[in-house]
Amino acid sequence: MQITLDSPASAPQPLSPYYSQVARVEHADGSALLFLSGQIAEGATLAEQTRGVFETIAALLNSHGASLADVINIRTYLTDITKLDEYGTVRRQFLNGTPPTSMTFEVPRLFRPEARVEVEVVAAVQPS
Known part of the structure; x- marks a missing residue:
């Protein structure tokens, strides 16, 4: 097993130098698991932030x-759980197949005070 930590230049850069955005765990058969750090995005509304988060994750x-x-697990942190339907509407635009396993939490605040949603995912990559 090989583990690689990465913040790829082809994606929006992390908001802090204290973490990597992706941990890639390679298995001997060529498959891999990708663990993504929690992602937030700018936007005036929860829908705009959610769209930005999923664009960054993609x-x-x-x-x-x-x-x-390839997403198999998703964890969502919302500052207002009553907005779950608004979040879910946008999420379904990006994750429109069989839904992955999921957990959603209400939290009092996130890394940035203006952030309303943070999402982290795990994805499974098949051998090429």
Whole structure:
């Protein structure tokens, strides 16, 4: 097993130098698991932020030969759980197949005070 930590130049850069955006765990058969750090995005509304988050996640996955269809687990942190439907509407535009396993939490605040949503995912990449 080989582990690579990465913040690919082809995706939006992390907001802090204290973490990597992707941990890639390679298995002997050529498959890999991708663990993405929590992502936030700019935007005036929860819908705009959610769209930006999933666009960033898609770019990070793409830089490692994966796509949103490869997501097997998602964890969402919302500052207002009553907005879950608004978040879900946008999420379904990006994750429109069989839904991955999922957990959603309400939190009092996130890394940036203006952030309303943060999402982290795990994806499984098949051997090429």
